[in-house]
Amino acid sequence: MLSLSKKIDYALLALSYLAHKPYRAANTKEIAEEYALPVELLAKILQKLAKAEILVSTSGPTGGYRLLLAPEKISVGAIVDIIEGRPALVQCMRSDSHSCDQIQKCTIRTPLMRVNARMLDMLDEISLAEICKDETESHLVTIPLLVRS
Amino acid sequence: MLSLSKKIDYALLALSYLAHKPYRAANTKEIAEEYALPVELLAKILQKLAKAEILVSTSGPTGGYRLLLAPEKISVGAIVDIIEGRPALVQCMRSDSHSCDQIQKCTIRTPLMRVNARMLDMLDEISLAEICKDETESHLVTIPLLVRS
């Protein structure tokens, strides 16, 4: 219910990891171990991101993935889109299934589409940079506490 | 993935039906037939809404449900909350499960909580009245097309 899939979680974690290491390629195993994620699953996620040209991949030893765009240029909406397809509040708003089961008397479709649009807008407005930056913010919370005494 | 459950759909349909008939009680069967919904499932949904004092119920023949509040006073967020519990973008933000599986190195928790809060705010801002009103609005779209020739 209104939750992100684990795939999206994993994608965000991996992307934030890569955003912090822009100078070199990181491979699937390395990232999976960092966050204790299932390697094969993460692999497929990274493959999709590479195919969508969010990441570049290089094969062979010393290979791995690297961010292709600046974190500011990547939106959470785009990531969701790539990995799970465009989300929809209700099934009848998905690109595949056009018909509301048998509900032809549905009176709430139009307003719900507006809500749906608001949700998509929200996701598009959030950049990967925003998802990454808060390491520094939580440091700003921690350090004063250490300094206090 | 970021979708409402059918229970929520059914709840919104039922509530919009009741909003259009404020003068009398409607029973489960009547509403279920109107939208071709499974009766027993709808029954449980209405029961929850009644328990949460969104609806009042009266038993026996001629009984049924009636809206207790004006549609403007009921938010979609509240309905979601009653039927499925407070939604959360990721599991670790739910009131029950406090711990991120094994991911202690999670770097994205704080920013995601902010996104989560934005989503909840959005749901709280949308009233049942908004979900109901668009019958008239979609008429405003249709009529000019008919008038055109």
Add this chain to the structure above:
DNA sequence: CTATATCCGACTAATCTAATCGGAGATGAT
């Protein structure tokens, strides 16, 4: 040529959601 990568489809397992079933407790109408 070999070890280490990405890549990709098909499959199984686990979880979550939808729907059904059985039966108890009100209450208005006859």
Add this chain to the structure above:
DNA sequence: ATCATCTCCGATTAGATTAGTCGGATATAG
């Protein structure tokens, strides 16, 4: 008073979605 028609509630089954696994192909640095 009893009967038909409701609400009410827990337990269970069925179905759909998501998570995770497996086997094998292709690329490449050393």
